[in-house]
Amino acid sequence: MTNYTVSLSKVIKELSLDVISMPGNPDEILISSTDVNRPGLELNGFYDYYDPKRIVIFGKAETAFLNSISSERRSKVLNELFSKKPPAAIIARGLKPVPELVEASKNNGVPLLSTAETTSSLVARLVSYMNVEMAPRITRHGVLVEVYGEGILLVGDSGVGKSETAIELIKRGHRLIADDAVVIKRVSAISLVGEAPDNIKHFIELRGIGIINARRIFGMGAVKLTEKIDMVINLEIWNDQKTYDRMGLDNEYTEILGIKVPVLTIPVKPGRNLAVIIEVAAMNNRQKKMGYNAAQELMKNLGFNAEDMPQTETKLQLDF
Secondary structure, eight states: OOOOOEEHHHHHHHHTOEEEEOOSOTTTOEEOOSOEEOOTTGGGTOOTTOOTTSEEEEOHHHHHHHHHSOHHHHHHHHHHHHTTOOSOEEEOTTOOOOHHHHHHHHHTTOOEEEOSSOHHHHHHHHHHHHHHHTOOEEEEEEEEEEETTEEEEEEESTTSSHHHHHHHHHHTTOEEEEEEEEEEEEOSSSOEEEEOOGGGTTEEEETTTEEEEHHHHHOGGGBOSEEEOOEEEEEEEOOTTSOOOSSOOSEEEEEETTEEEEEEEEEEOTTOOHHHHHHHHHHHHHHHHTTOOHHHHHHHHTTOOGGGSOOOEEEOOOOO
């Protein structure tokens, strides 16, 4: 599995950190761990489980401890800590660093930063940002749109009409995230987020017209940088020999980076308004997540027992 990194300069910009000491180029300082370290045990000389790849956070407790010991001991423990070469150290709550902390960071070439945020808030924001930036990811052919707050990933053979459908959805007030190529990141054990590669962001290819810039033509409200993936819609040319689901009692899903995502297969043929169908699919998917299933209610109204209608889950082997 590829190990991703994020530069310290991006972290500084994202968290609006102030620089106290910067011995090198922050663009070249790469962080490879999504975790952080609050050095309580380390300040007392215990390094058995210390990970030098983590950013070190100094909060109120760590600062109070440093102020409670002598200057000589402060210098010793801080130089020992920074000799492990963590990628950076951040002081929270806008606390004034003790002189030995600044000196040790400079002596060992460790960047020293600060923020007015509380320690807990800083840790939460930093870990959340790192989890997104260094998440496992894949790039797949498709179109990602946001429809009524639902992230819909449109997949299907080339030329089936994914980009044209995205244009119609944009005109109906929804938003484009990515066309043609979608970078999919696993940001948690249950969440997937999609975005466009930087070099094709906001561009759409329409056969017969060429490349257009959705942001330039439709405005900033028509695009979005990232969106969670709530469902996959597989567009395929209508096959008269195939039986398509007309009730919605059975559930189909696919796995993306180990996470199950519901799938709908929608047949395409002249006369079908795909944009409207996808809008309804998005709203229906939201209702299902909230516990309501229209097909089950209809069967109940027709006198069928819910226990006599077992739901099955079928895994579709899509290209993920």
